[in-house]
Amino acid sequence: MKSVYIAGAGMTRFGRSEWPLMQLASVASLAALKHANLGGVPVDGVVVANMGAARINRQTALGSALVDQLALYPAAAESVENGPASGASAVKVGFQAIASGMADVVLVTGVERMRVVNGMEGTDFVASLSHPIAEYIYGVTLPSLAGLFARLFMEKHGVERKHLAMVAIKNHANAAKNPYAHIQQTITMEGILTLPEAVVNNPPIAEPLHMFDCCPVSDGAASLVLVSQEVAAKLKGPKVRLAGMGQATDTHTVHERKDPTDLKSVRIAAEQAFRRAGLKPEDVDVAELHDAFTILEIAESEASGFFPRGEGHKALERGDTQLGGRLPINPSGGLKAKGHPVGATGVAQLVELTWQLRGECGERQVKDAKIAYACNFGGFGNNVVASVLQREA
């Protein structure tokens, strides 16, 4: 396999946008292309990640549409729909194109415009990834799967609501330092958990999860320019290598997993990514995890190999995962506060990590970060893509 580098990264601010779908995608793409500063090197391929446009924006074949917007003809183009893991899956398609020698420059853009529909329809469109007969017909939504998972996980490992709140407080504080984040409001333990008015401020969504345990619904786009080693050698910017990727699946229903609290797909995807990168979890300086729900940041931090099982919340308590801690997690604010435009998320995680490894993150910069890890969690853990990035001198 040939080496693959990330030459440029860009995104729109996440949040509510008036921009049409393809404008979001174009703005992020142009930012990434400008960041890569390719000179005259042509783009060979375009991959667009998206989950809901066919249903909620009535648009399909987004890869072709983006080539047209950016006048990149005759570049190859495709669209990837892989649930909430669409973003990193699209990056994987670009990675494979370059690693195989079929392409030298691939633009990967994730985009979602979800806020055009009401909350109920938005929830229902994401819920359509659940099992149609054994889950969906019961009114199962992603928050409900997270609630079922959280109750079991918390009981098993002694995780309390205050730990979930710590994830939210940390990620909101990080997002307040990120101009691209959807939510730029810091929160306190008192305001969301301990004061009497917390009951009103932080209503239940899927017990034991409350509003501040859940990511917002966002519009947005994120984009990466992947290049071959030959092209990377000609470019001026810092060299960030997409050192390893891994992907694993699990049962469609959550109830069929022998131990539903064991995120086996995360474990396998992470092991693959680290093995292919020739690195270990303890080498990582900064990570972006898929905290669509606070409990997932804790569970993924264990399954990815950073902390022993049942000890993720203890690391959180020690402050290990804060900015300035031993392993900062979600310096961008995570899905929790940066926002979660579903198809864009997996790309946006790698945008943040690319910026981190290039030292371009300002107030939320993790000092001297050289190795980074991302977990893009699709379905409710039935399809996970993990990535390891490495800064080269």
Added chain:
Amino acid sequence: MSMKVTGMKCSSCGTVSYPTHAVCPSCRNETFETVVIEGEGKVLTYTDVYALAVEYETRYLRLAIVELDDGVRVTGHLLADKPKLGMRVKTTIGTVREMAEGAIQGLQFVAV
């Protein structure tokens, strides 16, 4: 109440799966008999969901994963006022969702 929820029993290794698959997840055999999924068991986990994707008459929906005594696990509606992890329940069939094509019947769990 004529509707039944069914799963499959592998004709080779005897594993019961719910929902069905085209291939037995235990032994990869491709022939099965249909089995009714019902009986008693215990609540493995539950949640009260307020973020609903469709209109229900209640403000929230109480969902649970139940492990039946034969080891098969199911997701459905928990009709218990004071839910607890590990509580004993039995399956019943009722309306679990109203959709454009009509009322959908599915698994509900009541305390025993």
